[in-house]
Amino acid sequence: MSKDLTVKKEIILNATISEVWDALTDPPKTKVYMFNCKVVTDWKVGSTITWVGAEDDREYVKGNIIQFHEEKFLEYTTFDPNAEIKDDPDNYVSVTLQIVPEGDKTLIRVTQGDFSKVSNAQKRYDNTILGWEYALGGLKNHIEG
Numbered sequence: 001m002s003k004d005l006t007v008k009k010e011i012i013l014n015a016t017i018s019e020v021w022d023a024l025t026d027p028p029k030t031k032v033y034m035f036n037c038k039v040v041t042d043w044k045v046g047s048t049i050t051w052v053g054a055e056d057d058r059e060y061v062k063g064n065i066i067q068f069h070e071e072k073f074l075e076y077t078t079f080d081p082n083a084e085i086k087d088d089p090d091n092y093v094s095v096t097l098q099i100v101p102e103g104d105k106t107l108i109r110v111t112q113g114d115f116s117k118v119s120n121a122q123k124r125y126d127n128t129i130l131g132w133e134y135a136l137g138g139l140k141n142h143i144e145g
Contacts, residue, residue, distance in 0.1 A: 005125040006113030011136045013106050015143045017099055020106045021071045023143055024097065033138030035060070035131075043068050049076050058082075063092060073098055078112070085119040093118060108136070 013020055023029045027038035030051070037051035037060050045068055051061040063077035077092040085091050098109040110132055115125040 003116060004113070005115035005121055006111060007115075007125065007128045007132060009110045009129075009132045009136060011108050011140060012102055013108065013140055013143050014104075015106055016104075017071050017101055017106050019143060020099060020108065023139060024074070024099075024108075029142065032142045033135050035135070037061070041065060063095075066094065067096075071099060083120070083124075091118045093124075108139075110136070 015023075023033075025039065025043065027040065030039045031037055031054040034051060036054050038054050039049065040052050041047055041049040043065065045065050047065050049063050049065055050059050052059055059081055061078050062081055063079055065074075065076050067073060067075040074097040076095055078095055079087060079092045081087060093113055093115060095110070095112045098107075098111075100107040100109065112128055112132070113125065115121045115128070118124060
């Protein structure tokens with residue numbers, strides 16, 4: 001049996017839930033911390049979600065919305081269409097973003113994986129850890145100035 005390769009990250013932001021949610025869902029804001037990509041979706045369960053390059057309109061990540069509870073919880077699948085692996089549902093992984101009030105601050109709890117069940121598991125897992133560290137740090141800098 002393979003070991004679990006699930007990324008788990010948390011960050012507390014000095015901002016309200018509304019401010020954090022807005023930064024997570026507003027395309028011009030996502031490009032600031034998501035590798036210069038804007039999120040494109042209608043935020044409806046079952047709809048597609050993509051991250052498109054703000055400069056080149058290239059699709060860098062795609063998936064589908066699984067759950068959406070405004071200012072509380074978001075779950076979607078992800079796949080890199082530029083990776084050298086088959087675009088197959090078995091190669092998509094789930095991402096959850098849980099938004100939790102912490103007094104006058106907001107906690108974001110991110111979970112992504114299990115990568116052990118997909119192609120290029122270890123490489124994708126390692127890259128995702130680094131990606132979330134960059135994105136969450138950029139989100140913190142964007143929100144807290």
